[in-house]
Structures are given as C-alpha cells and as structure tokens.
Amino acid sequence: MVFRAPSWAPQLSDTDIPDDQPLSDFLFDDELRPRKCAECPTPFIDSLDGSGCSIEETKKRIDWLAAGIANHLGITDTTGDVWDRVVSIFAVNNVHTPVLAWAVHRLNGVVAPANVAFRASELAYQLKDSKARCIFTDASHLGIAIEAASSVGIPSSDIFLISIPADTNGPTANIQSFLNLEDLVEIGRQIPPLPRIGWEKGRARKQAAYLCYSSGTSGPPKGVMISHRNIIANIMQMNLYELPFRNGNHEEVILGILPQSHIYSIILTTHCSVFRGDTVVVVAKFELMSLVKAVRKFKMTMLYIVPPILIALIKQGALVKDPTEFDLPSVRRIYSGAAPLSEELTTQIRARYPHVLLGQGYGMTESATVMASHPREVYDGSSGCVLPGLEIRLVDADGNDVEGYNQSGEIWARGPNITLGYFKNKDATAATYSGGWLRSGDVGEFRPHPKTGDAHLFIVDRVKELxxxxxxxxxxxxxxxxxxxxxxxxxxxxxxxxxxxxxxxxxxxxxxxxxxxxxxxxxxxxxxxxxxxxxxxxxxxxxxxxxxxxxxxxxxxxxxxxxxxxxxxxxxxxxxxxx
The missing domain is CATH 3.30.300.30 (ANL, C-terminal domain)
Structure with a gap:
C-alpha cells in the first residue's frame, strides 16, 4: 500500500518543480515566490545585535562574495566541475552562513557544512572525503580548523573567518593573519561579477548543492549529495502543505537555534523561511534564559526546536520564583523534530503553553522533510501526514508491503526531494536507494486520525543501528x-x-x-x-x-x-x- 498526502492538501506533480535554475535563483524569483522580494522583511537578523541585511542587499552580497571567493581561489568562470569547488563551513549559527552557501552555488560549487561540535580528527575526515578547497569558520573554532586543514593539506591562506557577535570565547589563533568574509565581499564589490551561465533543463536534478554527512542506515559518515532541485522540491512541498494555513501577507518570526549544518535547519530555517518571506532570528549558541529573552524581545511566532529544548523549558521554568519569566506570549506554533516527543513531555508542554499549537515532523538527511504536522489536525505522538508529491511505503521484515493501518514496517519514501545518493560510495548508495525508493531504516506505522481519518505516521522502532x-x-x-x-x-x-x-x-x-x-x-x-x-x-x-x-x-x-x-x-x- 502506498500512502500519499491527505486529499485536502494541494497536489504537487513532477512538472511543477523547476529544474533549470540554481537554488538561489529560485529563492528570489518573484514569479515563483508567494510574496515578492520587495514586500518581505529582513530574512535573517542576529539575536544579539539585531544586525541583518534586506533581501535586495542579500542578493548583492551573494554576487560580491561569490566573486571574492572565486578571485581568491583562481576561478574565472562558472563552468567548471562542481566537485573541484567544495567549500566547508565550520561555524556556529550566524546570519552570514546562508549568504555564503548561496555564494558558493553562484560560483558553481558545493557547500559541505560541518558539525560545529567536531574535534579536529572528525573535521579532517570530512575535509578529506569531500576534497574541500577551503574552510569558513569563526574565531572560537579557528584552532580546530587550522589543525584539521593542516592534516589534509589545505593551506592556512584558504581558511576564512566569519565575524560573529556571540564569539566571546576568544580566538585560538592569530586572527589577524586570516582573511575575513567581509574582506572577500569587499574584493568582490570592486571586480566584475562572475558571468551567469544559463542552466539547461534537468541540470538542477543532477547537480549537488550540498554535501551533508550522514551515517545512513549504518556505518561511518557518508556525504549525502543533495541536489538543487531536491531542496527546491522540499521548499515547494512545505509551502503547499501549509498554504491553507497561511493567508495573504501572513509572515512568521522564527527562532533560528537549529544547527545550520543540520538538514532540519537547512530546509526549514534557511530556505523555506526566505522563500515564504519570513524572518529568522539567528541564535548562535543555546543558553535557555538568553533564548527565552530573545523570543520575547523579537516577538517570535514560530519555534523550530528539538525535544531537549522543550525539556529545559519545562524543568527550568518550574524552578524559577516567577514562572512568568518563561511565558512566550507571541509564540503561536512550536514544531519539534530530530527525535520523537514523548507523551509525557507533550502533555507538559500543552499544559504550560495552552495557546501554542505543538506539532512534529520526520525526515532525514537523505530525504529532507517527508512528514509534518499540519495546523488543521495535530495528532499527538505522530510525525504528521505525508507531504505533497511524496509516496510512502511500509515494508515488513519479509520484504512485503504493509496493507492498511496500525501495522508496522520500514519506512520507504519516493519523491522529488529524495537525494542523489552517497558521494563516492556506490555500495552504500545501492543498499539505501532501491529502485527509486529510499530505505529509511526507521520503523513506523500509519494510524487514522480519530476525527478525520487522515493517515498519520508514528515512529515505533529503528531498523538501522544508528x-x-x-x-x-x-x-x-x-x-x-x-x-x-x-x-x-x-x-x-x-x-x-x-x-x-x-x-x-x-x-x-x-x-x-x-x-x-x-x-x-x-x-x-x-x-x-x-x-x-x-x-x-x-x-x-x-x-x-x-x-x-x-x-x-x-x-x-x-x-x-x-x-x-x-x-x-x-x-x-x-x-x-x-x-
């Protein structure tokens, strides 16, 4: 049995998704966006100093930064091999990372984000495997970046700094000898922009935009090749899915605490938000009281978070003398992902924040988002319904499709957001991507919503060893x-x-x-x-x-x-x- 999006959700066919333009062009295409760029607020602002750039300035900075990077690396056009232009980003959350990613796409390159918690040996593994040309990092992680780069032969001249207001731990190396991202922007401002090359139909389907590392269903980390169209498709899927809920000039002020190296953030707080015309308040590091103050200060309406943050809200909020310190009056929705919410925690959050709509989602690096709760019908404990344009099968231990509700099987997914496979790893790709279907390694079951009968996915176990x-x-x-x-x-x-x-x-x-x-x-x-x-x-x-x-x-x-x-x-x- 194949499960699809609910009948009330707008449909999405393969032909609806453009495949002849890069991701950054799609994001700012007024013919495709729900709202024109000129009508939208600043897409990213820093939670500490309130800094940020308008969409028009963002588009200029993309061109300037792309030209500056290309000039430094000796790239003279945009027709070269994308795998010779892999750029690593190893930094805490900041307002510059999205612009940097789109600049890399502008010079026909691939973004390889790295987990900021990495030690030097872990970063070195990813740099070597991806054959990264250069690294962008922040001052507090410069020492690790230098050690990792040195071990894989990346010269220190190809390590660049991103200035971040929250970087108060102090540098671990002499930062004066390293070029800053703003230096590259200034260089690009003073030289001719990179030539624009028209993309032929189908190019966005096969060209990687991101190389994000995942262990898949087993084994060591592998680079997942995420095409431009994979992300474009997921943006359109999420936008269509929530369209009935978002009317007119509806816009959200979103918490940007999710690690920008993680697919959860890459899709929802980096790309979907910009395309829909929302504002993301970027928080560099998690500290509960600072986060609560930022939510109140910027009157955030939507929180994309993970269960540990919800646990901290409940537990620490119960310890303070004045519980109103943890009130979140502006928040209308909380969306939790990356791990299932327990029934107990769901009950506690609903009791503490009765005015908030609490939902969940499900996805993985190899697929981005495939399930999400919808404001019209949240089913506690579930990861929501299938997104438009996707097909889901549940396959039992004998390899047979599960027929009907309340029966468990491994989640297999097929759709335009399913990624290209693993970089330089045919065996792992063949094991995980089977005949157009992605084997998730997670076990789920669909249950009908008590009132509507719509199919909602519940994660019940895991096949994979991760x-x-x-x-x-x-x-x-x-x-x-x-x-x-x-x-x-x-x-x-x-x-x-x-x-x-x-x-x-x-x-x-x-x-x-x-x-x-x-x-x-x-x-x-x-x-x-x-x-x-x-x-x-x-x-x-x-x-x-x-x-x-x-x-x-x-x-x-x-x-x-x-x-x-x-x-x-x-x-x-x-x-x-x-x-």
Missing amino acids: IKVSGFQVAPAELEGHLLSHSLVDDCAVIPVADERSGEVPKAVVVLSKDAGCDHRTAEREILDWVSKHKSKHKHLKGGVDFVSEIPKSPSGKILRRFLRDREKARQAQISAKL
Missing part, C-alpha cells in the same frame, strides 16, 4: 573502532540507551583485555576519558560502560546488538520496578 542523540547521528561502528584502539579493550559493542533529555545516548559494552591490570571502575574512567578526549560531545558515552566476558555475535561475526539492547531494556525495567 544512535540518535538530540537529533545527531552516532554510528556505533565509529565508536567501536575508536574503543578497540585502546589497550584496555579486547572487544566491544556500542548500543543506545534511553535518555530523557537527548532521546538516546551511547553506552559501551566492553570485554577487558586479559592484561588490563585494573578494576572495572578504573577501566571505565579511562575508557570514558578516552572517548571524551577524541570525539565530539554527542558521541560521549553518557550511557556508561558495562563489562562482559564476551560480545554476542552471529556465526558470521556480526554483533548481535538487538540482544544487547533487549538486555539493557530489561535491566532498566527492573531498576524502575524497584523505585
């Missing part, structure tokens, strides 16, 4: 490989354990080496420190370490993670029963 920590993917194989390089570890497995704040966190199950020479407590401390020293924060073993005599494996040597996960769930159930 651990989802606050929306970030952690591949067990990556951590296992790192753990095995420690002298105390003879064998190991990494599994997810439930965590109220992060959804899941990694836990290591370890077989100590025979000559370890220390007790379990000392070994655990050393292993935890070993991971913390070399891996970014969301990969830390927050679930702790268990010691066993043997890791359960299949005859072929594959780790039986489900056995370990089931054992952990049983152990946690016993603990809860005693409380």
Whole structure:
C-alpha cells in the first residue's frame, strides 16, 4: 500500500518543480515566490545585535562574495566541475552562513557544512572525503580548523573567518593573519561579477548543492549529495502543505537555534523561511534564559526546536520564583523534530503553553522533510501526514508491503526531494536507494486520525543501528573502532540507551583485555576519558560502560546488538520496578 498526502492538501506533480535554475535563483524569483522580494522583511537578523541585511542587499552580497571567493581561489568562470569547488563551513549559527552557501552555488560549487561540535580528527575526515578547497569558520573554532586543514593539506591562506557577535570565547589563533568574509565581499564589490551561465533543463536534478554527512542506515559518515532541485522540491512541498494555513501577507518570526549544518535547519530555517518571506532570528549558541529573552524581545511566532529544548523549558521554568519569566506570549506554533516527543513531555508542554499549537515532523538527511504536522489536525505522538508529491511505503521484515493501518514496517519514501545518493560510495548508495525508493531504516506505522481519518505516521522502532542523540547521528561502528584502539579493550559493542533529555545516548559494552591490570571502575574512567578526549560531545558515552566476558555475535561475526539492547531494556525495567 502506498500512502500519499491527505486529499485536502494541494497536489504537487513532477512538472511543477523547476529544474533549470540554481537554488538561489529560485529563492528570489518573484514569479515563483508567494510574496515578492520587495514586500518581505529582513530574512535573517542576529539575536544579539539585531544586525541583518534586506533581501535586495542579500542578493548583492551573494554576487560580491561569490566573486571574492572565486578571485581568491583562481576561478574565472562558472563552468567548471562542481566537485573541484567544495567549500566547508565550520561555524556556529550566524546570519552570514546562508549568504555564503548561496555564494558558493553562484560560483558553481558545493557547500559541505560541518558539525560545529567536531574535534579536529572528525573535521579532517570530512575535509578529506569531500576534497574541500577551503574552510569558513569563526574565531572560537579557528584552532580546530587550522589543525584539521593542516592534516589534509589545505593551506592556512584558504581558511576564512566569519565575524560573529556571540564569539566571546576568544580566538585560538592569530586572527589577524586570516582573511575575513567581509574582506572577500569587499574584493568582490570592486571586480566584475562572475558571468551567469544559463542552466539547461534537468541540470538542477543532477547537480549537488550540498554535501551533508550522514551515517545512513549504518556505518561511518557518508556525504549525502543533495541536489538543487531536491531542496527546491522540499521548499515547494512545505509551502503547499501549509498554504491553507497561511493567508495573504501572513509572515512568521522564527527562532533560528537549529544547527545550520543540520538538514532540519537547512530546509526549514534557511530556505523555506526566505522563500515564504519570513524572518529568522539567528541564535548562535543555546543558553535557555538568553533564548527565552530573545523570543520575547523579537516577538517570535514560530519555534523550530528539538525535544531537549522543550525539556529545559519545562524543568527550568518550574524552578524559577516567577514562572512568568518563561511565558512566550507571541509564540503561536512550536514544531519539534530530530527525535520523537514523548507523551509525557507533550502533555507538559500543552499544559504550560495552552495557546501554542505543538506539532512534529520526520525526515532525514537523505530525504529532507517527508512528514509534518499540519495546523488543521495535530495528532499527538505522530510525525504528521505525508507531504505533497511524496509516496510512502511500509515494508515488513519479509520484504512485503504493509496493507492498511496500525501495522508496522520500514519506512520507504519516493519523491522529488529524495537525494542523489552517497558521494563516492556506490555500495552504500545501492543498499539505501532501491529502485527509486529510499530505505529509511526507521520503523513506523500509519494510524487514522480519530476525527478525520487522515493517515498519520508514528515512529515505533529503528531498523538501522544508528544512535540518535538530540537529533545527531552516532554510528556505533565509529565508536567501536575508536574503543578497540585502546589497550584496555579486547572487544566491544556500542548500543543506545534511553535518555530523557537527548532521546538516546551511547553506552559501551566492553570485554577487558586479559592484561588490563585494573578494576572495572578504573577501566571505565579511562575508557570514558578516552572517548571524551577524541570525539565530539554527542558521541560521549553518557550511557556508561558495562563489562562482559564476551560480545554476542552471529556465526558470521556480526554483533548481535538487538540482544544487547533487549538486555539493557530489561535491566532498566527492573531498576524502575524497584523505585
């Protein structure tokens, strides 16, 4: 059975989606936008100093910055190979990153955003795999960028700084010797713009705009090739889906706290918002009280967030003497993604903010957004309905399609937003992209809405081995490989354990080496420190370490993670029963 968008949602056919223009041209095309550029407010403003550029100034800065980057890298036209023009962005949220991304597209390049939590070794892996030409970073992350760039042969002259008001931690290197993004804008302002080359029909379907790293259904991070048309399609899908709710000159003031390197932010707070004529208030770093003050100051109406932020709102809001400090009178909608909301948290949010419409969404790097709650019918616990132009199948363990409601199966998706595959990895692409369908690795089931009967998706399990920590993917194989390089570890497995704040966190199950020479407590401390020293924060073993005599494996040597996960769930159930 194939599930599609509800009958009340506007339809979207393949021919409706342009494929003859780059993403940045589509965004500012007055013939396609719901509102003309001249009628729209400033698209991005900084939460600290209120700075930002109008749409008209933004378009100029795109051209200037593209010319400045091209001049520095020796690019003289826009007809070269896009894979020779990969640009890495490794910086905290800021108002310049969207303009920088569109400037890279203007010079016929590919944007490779990197998680700002990366350590140097993790950034170096991505730089090497993507063959990045240069890096844009902020002062507080310059030291990591320099170390990573040096290890893969990127000269320091190709590291550029983005000035950010929130950058108060102090530089980790001599920033005076590095060109600033504004220097490149000024250079581009004084030289002829790059020549514009008309795109032939079909080019936007096959040319990558972003290379975003994901572990897919298993294994180490892989570059997902996201075409210009993939993002254009997802913008149109979200816009059409919410069209019945947005009338006339309706505009939102949106919280921009989601990491700009994550697909959730790339789609919803970088591109959809600009196309629809909204304003995004960009917040560089999460600090709850500062965030609440910014929401109130800028009278934000829409919050795109993740469950840990909602948990913090409820828990810390309950501790203050004056609970009105956490009131959000301007907020009309809260949209949560990256991890499912628990029933308990949903109830608490509704009680605390009864005037707010709370919804969820579902997607992945390989597909962008495929499901979303709609203001007309939110079904608590669900990820919403299928977006226009998409088809969804649920496939059971025997490879058969699930027929009807309340039956679970792996989520397979097909549509114009499904990405091109993995960069330089045919085997992984073949395993995940099957005959035009994307295999998500997540298990879901559709349930009819109690009043309307519309199909809503509920995420119930996961086929893939990935651990989802606050929306970030952690591949067990990556951590296992790192753990095995420690002298105390003879064998190991990494599994997810439930965590109220992060959804899941990694836990290591370890077989100590025979000559370890220390007790379990000392070994655990050393292993935890070993991971913390070399891996970014969301990969830390927050679930702790268990010691066993043997890791359960299949005859072929594959780790039986489900056995370990089931054992952990049983152990946690016993603990809860005693409380």
